[in-house]
Amino acid sequence: MLASAVNPYLPELGRVVEVITETPTIKTFRIVLENTEKMQAFDFRPGQVAQLSVFGVGEATFVINSPPTCKDYLQFSVMRAGEVTQKIHQLVPGDPVGVRGPLGNGFPYEAMQAKNIIFIAGGIGMAPLRTLLLFMLENRKDYGEISLIYGARSPQDLCYRYEIPNWQKKGVDVVLTVDAEAPGWTHRVGFVPTVLSEEAPSPNNRIAIVCGPPIMIKFVLFGLRELGFEDWQIYTTLEKRMKCGIGICGRCNMGEKFVCADGPVFSMEELQGMVPEL
Amino acid sequence: MTPAKKAKKKIEEKIFIPQEKLNEVLERLSKHFRVWVPVLSSSSNGWTVEFRPFTIESEPFFTRQSTMPPKSVILPQGETLFQYEYVKNSDDPSKQDLILKETINAEKTLVFGARPCDVRGFVICDWVFLRGLYLDVYYKSRRENTLFATLVCQDADDACFCSSVGGGPGDMEGSDIRITSTSEGFVLEGLNDRAKEVISLCECDPPSEEQSRDAQRIQEEAKNRIIGSLDVSGSVEAVKGQFQNMGVWRDIAESCLSCGVCTYVCPTCYCFTITDEIQGLKGERLRSWDSCMFHQYTQEASGHNPRPTKLERYRNRLGHKFCYFPLRYGGVIACCGCGRCIRSCPVSIDIRSAVERVKEVHSNACVCS
Numbered sequence: 001m002l003a004s005a006v007n008p009y010l011p012e013l014g015r016v017v018e019v020i021t022e023t024p025t026i027k028t029f030r031i032v033l034e035n036t037e038k039m040q041a042f043d044f045r046p047g048q049v050a051q052l053s054v055f056g057v058g059e060a061t062f063v064i065n066s067p068p069t070c071k072d073y074l075q076f077s078v079m080r081a082g083e084v085t086q087k088i089h090q091l092v093p094g095d096p097v098g099v100r101g102p103l104g105n106g107f108p109y110e111a112m113q114a115k116n117i118i119f120i121a122g123g124i125g126m127a128p129l130r131t132l133l134l135f136m137l138e139n140r141k142d143y144g145e146i147s148l149i150y151g152a153r154s155p156q157d158l159c160y161r162y163e164i165p166n167w168q169k170k171g172v173d174v175v176l177t178v179d180a181e182a183p184g185w186t187h188r189v190g191f192v193p194t195v196l197s198e199e200a201p202s203p204n205n206r207i208a209i210v211c212g213p214p215i216m217i218k219f220v221l222f223g224l225r226e227l228g229f230e231d232w233q234i235y236t237t238l239e240k241r242m243k244c245g246i247g248i249c250g251r252c253n254m255g256e257k258f259v260c261a262d263g264p265v266f267s268m269e270e271l272q273g274m275v276p277e278l
Numbered sequence: 279m280t281p282a283k284k285a286k287k288k289i290e291e292k293i294f295i296p297q298e299k300l301n302e303v304l305e306r307l308s309k310h311f312r313v314w315v316p317v318l319s320s321s322s323n324g325w326t327v328e329f330r331p332f333t334i335e336s337e338p339f340f341t342r343q344s345t346m347p348p349k350s351v352i353l354p355q356g357e358t359l360f361q362y363e364y365v366k367n368s369d370d371p372s373k374q375d376l377i378l379k380e381t382i383n384a385e386k387t388l389v390f391g392a393r394p395c396d397v398r399g400f401v402i403c404d405w406v407f408l409r410g411l412y413l414d415v416y417y418k419s420r421r422e423n424t425l426f427a428t429l430v431c432q433d434a435d436d437a438c439f440c441s442s443v444g445g446g447p448g449d450m451e452g453s454d455i456r457i458t459s460t461s462e463g464f465v466l467e468g469l470n471d472r473a474k475e476v477i478s479l480c481e482c483d484p485p486s487e488e489q490s491r492d493a494q495r496i497q498e499e500a501k502n503r504i505i506g507s508l509d510v511s512g513s514v515e516a517v518k519g520q521f522q523n524m525g526v527w528r529d530i531a532e533s534c535l536s537c538g539v540c541t542y543v544c545p546t547c548y549c550f551t552i553t554d555e556i557q558g559l560k561g562e563r564l565r566s567w568d569s570c571m572f573h574q575y576t577q578e579a580s581g582h583n584p585r586p587t588k589l590e591r592y593r594n595r596l597g598h599k600f601c602y603f604p605l606r607y608g609g610v611i612a613c614c615g616c617g618r619c620i621r622s623c624p625v626s627i628d629i630r631s632a633v634e635r636v637k638e639v640h641s642n643a644c645v646c647s
Binding site: 006007008009010011013055056057058059060081082085094095096098214239240241243244246247248249250251252253254255256261275276277278 | 359360362364370373374375376378380382406407410411412413414415416518521522548549550551552553554555556561563565568570575576577578579580582584585590594597598601602603605606
């Protein structure tokens, strides 16, 4: 469902209901659409994105990171980086916003059924993976082993730390890592690609889903290939500067593909066929 | 290969507008349509021809292709997508509500005196705005409310290459009325049902036999004339094959100034940006032309830029027109061969030579490997 079936540029009005401070630079916003029918009908796939508007400042694209079954709110985690995100960070419960979406393709979770899944995330890269992880936990019997390697620069840069024990309770094998030793930190120390090599998950019947900063993705891909993962077993979500979000404005293309409309989720196999313009 | 179906239903209604009666007729049409005509304006920097809304003072100028295409008639350089206003919440005055107002208001429009290449620009853009995953309602409303009276082109120059990209000086794809300029005036022919209203509003007599014969001769000549000699076959493979060969892109685009004029004058360049403006509690969301030749176009908030230099940006422009667009939209080349990018480029980059160069390098690479 698009916010307006008639005018794809017109956002649906919503309101911030809760703000969670995740890290010094990342906040999570829970948003409810004003129109309760549209809120209930807002249907999306894990991995799909939406354009979040602060009227007067502009729009930016974020992944919807609440699970599709959650009809109480739509959740977005926003890293403060530019003009729009700066303004979003100033929002408080009750403030009006606009939501245009869902947009993009989402993860092909049907094709992942009966497979073991390893999520590999760095920093804010956990946001798109969280939705799919929660979706898979809701449909636990459809998937094999689920594991997660999640890293950040420091303990306070990890998102959703308050939820991780719950994921573990539901059977997710979680490995957390930070770049350098920190007081009170009892988990791993080291970059995500290094931890991946140490963990050495078997590629046998396994899908790897990767999201994080470009440099992390680059070395994780190298590591996965070393472990014997083939391109069809690896998925990632891409980021580009987007404006319209619907494949028209021409901004986020990689060759003939538009990240906003054809992505943001791509398998490595698909990426191999695209022009290398990351 | 081209999207819009040829106008099949030929209306046999023809009229003749004597040269001296043109303004009178356009004035009459202006009461029913917003009429755009090409007009000449000169300044200390030289002359330009641009499409402007007709007024009684207008002096329509048809003897040269316009400097700027009539792109802005359908895709204005800047337009409001919607307006918004923050208002106090009646239940809780400490909170604000927001009111959104859509602003789609296309007027009935007639573009009088466009060239076949100009109209072809819209036929190409239709693929993006009307045939993609989402319908662009702003473009659609203007497109549906706009008629094109297109001039059979008799004065192509060295930069023109419409015949190389599927068009031609007599091409009427996407047009509603054919205008043939003869020595005494203009023969107008309706090409579809939409044209009937315009033709009848002109209140003109049918052409004489001689005027008809004149027009037919000009049309035949235009039909048989080949403008330009660029061979676009193989451009898809060549762009993909040479994508990472920065040497060839340096050969082509080293002198590029990233000024973006090629995109602004191009009938098929449609990239836009979306921005907000606000004053006090009232504001607008705007869309305006943007250019893939600008550094900031793909600059991400993190500072990362996937097209950091002019080489990547020119590669994208050429690639989009001759490789990515055809791959996405059933083989359609996103170029109408109007030659404006060639005429306007301050450092004389010629997109025809650029395509030829990429193809040449690619075919040599294929032979050697």
